Each structure stands twice: as C-alpha cells, then as structure tokens.
Amino acid sequence: MKINVMTDILEANDRIAVDNSKVFDKHRNLVLNLMSSPGAGKTTLLEKTGEALKGKLRLGVIAGDIETTRDAERLRKYKLPVVQLTTGSACHLDANMITYALPHIDLKKIDILVIENVGNLVCPAEFKLGEDYKIMMLSVTEGDEKPLKYPLMFRESSLLLINKIDLLKYTNFNLKEAKANARRVNPDLDIIDISCTTGEGIPDWTSWLNQRYQKKFGTKARA
Ligand SMILES: Nc1nc2c(ncn2[C@@H]2O[C@H](COP(=O)(O)OP(=O)(O)OP(=O)(O)O)[C@@H](O)[C@H]2O)c(=O)[nH]1
Numbered sequence: 318m319k320i321n322v323m324t325d326i327l328e329a330n331d332r333i334a335v336d337n338s339k340v341f342d343k344h345r346n347l348v349l350n351l352m353s354s355p356g357a358g359k360t361t362l363l364e365k366t367g368e369a370l371k372g373k374l375r376l377g378v379i380a381g382d383i384e385t386t387r388d389a390e391r392l393r394k395y396k397l398p399v400v401q402l403t404t405g406s407a408c409h410l411d412a413n414m415i416t417y418a419l420p421h422i423d424l425k426k427i428d429i430l431v432i433e434n435v436g437n438l439v440c441p442a443e444f445k446l447g448e449d450y451k452i453m454m455l456s457v458t459e460g461d462e463k464p465l466k467y468p469l470m471f472r473e474s475s476l477l478l479i480n481k482i483d484l485l486k487y488t489n490f491n492l493k494e495a496k497a498n499a500r501r502v503n504p505d506l507d508i509i510d511i512s513c514t515t516g517e518g519i520p521d522w523t524s525w526l527n528q529r530y531q532k533k534f535g536t537k538a539r540a
C-alpha cells in the first residue's frame with residue numbers, strides 16, 4: 318500500500334480551511350492571505366493600509382511569523398486589531414493555526430482581515446487558510462525572474478503587488494520583464510506597482526480592496 322502523505326495533509330488542511338471560510342462569511346469578512354519572501358514589505362503595507370482605509374473599511378490582521386511578536390506590536394501602534402501567531406519552526410501558516418487564532422480576534426469588528434503569512438516564497442502557497450484571495454508581494458530588490466523560478470505562489474495569487482518601486486533606480490530590476498514573467502505563469506494576475514515608503518500606488522491597492530469587498534458583499538464600503 319502506498320500512502321501519499323503530502324496529499325493527505327493538504328486534503329485535511331483544505332477541510333479545515335472550508336470551516337474557517339464559513340466563520341469568515343458569517344462575520345462578513347473579506348479575507349486575504351498575504352504572502353512574500355521575508356522583508357518584501359508586508360507589515361509596512363498593512364501599516365499604510367490601516368491608515369488609508371480609516372473611516373471606510375475596518376482592517377484586522379493575523380500576523381504569522383516563526384518567532385517574535387514584533388509585527389503585531391508594530392500594527393497595534395496603528396490601533397489595528399491584531400493576533401500574532403508564532404509557528405516555532407514551521408515555514409508557513411496552515412488552516413488549523415488560523416482556527417486557533419479565531420477566538421482571539423473580534424471578527425464582528427472587521428471588514429477586511431489580512432493574514433500576513435510567514436515570509437517565504439514557496440511553502441505558504443500550498444496551504445489554504447480559508448481566505449477569499451491569495452495575494453503576494455514581490456519587491457524590486459528580489460529580481461525580476463522570480464515568477465519563473467518560484468511559480469506556484471504567482472500561479473495561486475489573484476493579485477501581485479510589486480513593492481519598493483522607489484528603489485527601482487538603484488537596481489537592475491526590469492518592471493516590464495517582471496510583469497511579463499508573472500503573466501507567463503498566471504495570465505489572469507492583477508498587478509499593482511507600489512511603494513510603501515512614498516505611498517505611490519496605495520490608492521490603487523485600496524481601490525482593489527474596495528472592489529473585492531463590494532464583489533463579495535454587494536454593498537458600498539461603510540464610508
Ligand atoms: N525603500 C523601501 N523600503 C521599504 C518599502 N516597504 C517596506 N520597506 C522596508 O523593508 C523592510 C522590511 O519591511 P517589512 O514590512 O518588515 O517586511 P515584511 O514582508 O513584513 O517582513 P517579514 O514579516 O519579516 O517577512 C523595512 O525596513 C521596511 O521599512 C518600500 O516601499 N520602499
């Protein structure tokens with residue numbers, strides 16, 4: 318008898334993810350699984366997003382890291398509801414970890430819940446968490462060929478945020494080439510260029526969020 322351990326693990330994970338998504342739907346949460354390699358700028362994006370959405374949509378965060386509560390502490394300074402999950406050694410979040418986090422966050426007070434995954438360009442893309450959309454960030458210091466070398470995350474994502482475009486002039490990153498590579502892997506991918514430092518592109522990102530929220534719930538943002 319042959320047991321395919323990875324298939325079994327992923328199937329079990331997917332069942333728990335479906336249960337999580339039912340809880341999110343009941344609370345009218347749009348849920349995004351935000352992935353990238355370490356340091357691409359995920360937490361900085363969430364700091365900026367909390368500010369940009371103020372008075373419109375209420376942001377909440379589940380932050381996943383291998384160690385430390387630093388990301389949660391950063392986000393609490395912006396008065397965002399946030400739960401920190403520390404995985405110890407696991408290089409990604411799984412659906413079960415999200416189930417554990419749920420009692421610690423008041424979903425009734427959240428419109429958009431972003432799950433900041435562990436910084437890693439590979440494993441997080443394999444595990445569903447109960448999200449509506451997977452989204453990812455690639456920063457311009459990482460290289461424009463990354464969609465071809467690490468295709469799974471680009472294939473699984475609905476949106477690619479290309480961050481740190483303020484640094485473009487200091488790198489050999491070719492924006493056009495990066496987008497062509499990403500669309501070779503996933504022709505349906507939405508792509509937005511941003512700089513969390515200068516704020517460029519942040520309105521396009523919040524408008525993407527608004528559209529997806531309205532698409533799910535059929536209502537205008539609570540502005
Ligand atoms: N120049 C520049 N720096 C940025 C930008 N966005 C983020 N950074 C910097 O990049 C570094 C990493 O940002 P974080 O937000 O901690 O990245 P992260 O993806 O959350 O990192 P992990 O959670 O460790 O995976 C910080 O020093 C940020 O200030 C940007 O648009 N431009």
Ligand SMILES: [Mg+2]
Nearest residue numbers: 359360388433
């Ligand atoms: Mg972070």
